[in-house]
Amino acid sequence: MSETARNDTLLDEEDSQKDKYLTFIVDGESYGIEIRYVTEIIGLQKITSVPDMPDFVRGIINLRGKIIPVMDMRVRFNKPFREYMERTCIIVVDIRDLSIGLIVDSVAEVVNIPAAAVAAPPDLTKRGNRFIMGIGQAAGEVKLLLDCEKLLTDEETEQLLNN
């Protein structure tokens, strides 16, 4: 394959992921996550809990020999913990070379939300809103778009503030 051809496919791939969001439901609310972060969606697995973790880190799972942490998005968003059910899914995301599983109530669909249809979140200071980078509209529905990087890094700042 020639250099330009390869570049084109790369661009195509990049292009096909642009503005695409995987939507999922947590506590009746619809959220969206940029598709480029998502590696796969798996059903609920046996979770091994790790001591001394914050509540929202449920533990670790064995993903085909790779051990990754899983985070309960309900608890992460300060909603009450709910026992897992048949529809509960784990979305495996890859954020800055860290693999992590996000436990959600259910996965909905992949939607296209162009940048023009994304509005800034109304109130950044409210707890639980910290992870929202924008509010998107697709097919007349409102989706809260997640800031993936914050999901991982915000914890540390939070820890510092609490101490």
Next chain:
Amino acid sequence: MSDLRGDPIFEAYLTETAQLVGQLEELILACEHAGAFTEEAIHEIFRIMHTVKGSSSMMQYHNIAALAHALEDLFSYLRDHPARPANWSELSDLMLEGVDFAKVELHKLRSGEPADGDASVVIGKVDRLLDAIKRGRIEGEDAADGPVPSDGLYRYVATLRFTEDCQMANIRAYQAVFQLRDRLADFRHIPESLLDDPEADAVIRRQGFQLFMATDRSRDEIVEALSGTSYLKDLQVREIAPGEYARANPPAREAAGPETMDNGPPAGKPDGAPNREIRNTAGAHQTTIQVNVDKLDELMDLVGELVIAEAMVTQNPDIAGLQLGQFQKAARHLQKITKEIQDKVMEIRMVPLATTFQRMNRIVRDMSKKLGKSVALRLVGEETEVDKNIIEHITDPLMHLVRNAVDHGLETADERAAAGKPETGVITLEALNNGGEVLILVRDDGRGLDRRGILDKAKARELLHRPEADMTDKEIFQLIFLPGFSTKEEITEYSGRGVGMDVVQQNIAQVGGTITVDSRPGEGTVFMIKIPLTLAIIDGMNIRVGDALYTIPTTAIRESFKAKVRDIITDPDGNEMIMVRGECHPILRIHKLFRVPGGRTDIRDGVLIMAEQDERSLCLFVDELLGQQQVVVKALPAYIRRLNRVRGVSGCTLLGDGSISLILDIQGLLNMNHGGENGHVGDRTERYVAG
């Protein structure tokens, strides 16, 4: 320059040159230690510089090549004039400066940067030293110079280099020799065999063509004759002493007569023994190969997967409880082979500590010079082998400990004399195998640790959580490893670069090791580092608590037993202890510590496992033992580690059925328990353990 990393020639150059530079450093230090550069050492250094020069200029790293060239000249002079120069120490300093320069440049190259250092300062020094040596010798010149040529012949050595576009450099060299040979009384060249040796072309390209000759003609005439050679890029002709000429012309060779000039190619001469350099490399290629560490890591990972896969098959729930004679037999066979592969892979990764230890020579030397202390470094057991990854992790801590020992541990010469000790302080670096682990001792015979000072400092920094009177000397000394103990007050050039002993401890803990210290006032201090032989696969005992599975390294387990209620003692704070053979051990309930639901709570229902490390022990209360097996240690995910909250767990492993088991960190559990805390991890212990 473009990034050459991954290019085999470039990699080979880096590895080879790094090795040579390392050899050179060792050689210099050894010579300095012996107080003189022996003739062999000078030859060896000359040879090394020669090779470095050749390969560096081939790779177009002109600064390295130029430096090597200058040093080569220097040693070529020393080689020809065996009388010793006055100042060996100056020479060693200079050589080490050169070594450092080369190391820095090689490091730059390895990290993908251009080798752009300026060697001219060092080269200038080398030239000046050479001048000085030459001048210093003028008076006794000929007398010191071995036998005067008695046959009226001059001896020259000509070095010819050919341009890059020159094809078949060996043929050009042959032509040059051919047209000159009538005028020469005797000659010899490197490489020896020009036409028969398939390597000759490559050798000439790499290191030039050297022609040693004995003749009655003048130097100018020789130069003129040789400069007519086609494709010539560079020509040097210098006069040499008959001694050097004879050395380049071993009698055995002479007897065989000048080489096959008259035979046309290919003569197929079997005895055309290649010169020393070629023979060395050829020999080395047959017995060892160099492998990229990444590949070994991958292989190790694969073997880890294999061990897990094997457990998945042999302990498959589908066949549990079935009597399958043939299957069991085959499974045992498989287990045996897996174990052997694993052992072999481990063995491949084992590296002797010698290189790491020898680096300390250099540190001790530099520091003792700067600080004006007389220090001897003794190395014991440097052939002890540990896993490659572990070596990387302990080099820095060791360097730190050695620096500390020289700087703080050892007294000045005056103080030593006053204390009636020999003026030279001795630092001993000792390694020994001790079952599944390696012990490394860093011992000095200095003033010892200041018990009072440590206590005062710990108090001032609020690190003391127990009454002084309760603490043994060893426990007090151990305080220096607490975070926040070392401060920047005592910065000297070498110790205390903002790195405290707590960092040393952390580094060692990272590879599953421990460090302890003992000291006697006036007699010295010993640091003892215990590290596991390998990290990747350990023998573990799997245990169950409620639904959760844990693995305990078998090396830490002393025994397991059922407790009797009457042996259990509970203190007023609710801490449980058990008397075993007259000794009292604290009990740690895993279900309580890790808040595992469904764990057995009655001490009579479960099992107690007595775990021990560093002369401290505790009994873990668990539901049941599941059995012993080899487990592959995996780190907890980076995200979990970053939260930095996990205590008492050092990693995790996959069991045969794919479930995850957490590997308990006995050292961590002991530390947690140390403060008397026995419930789940509290603030107090947390501060004590890691700050």
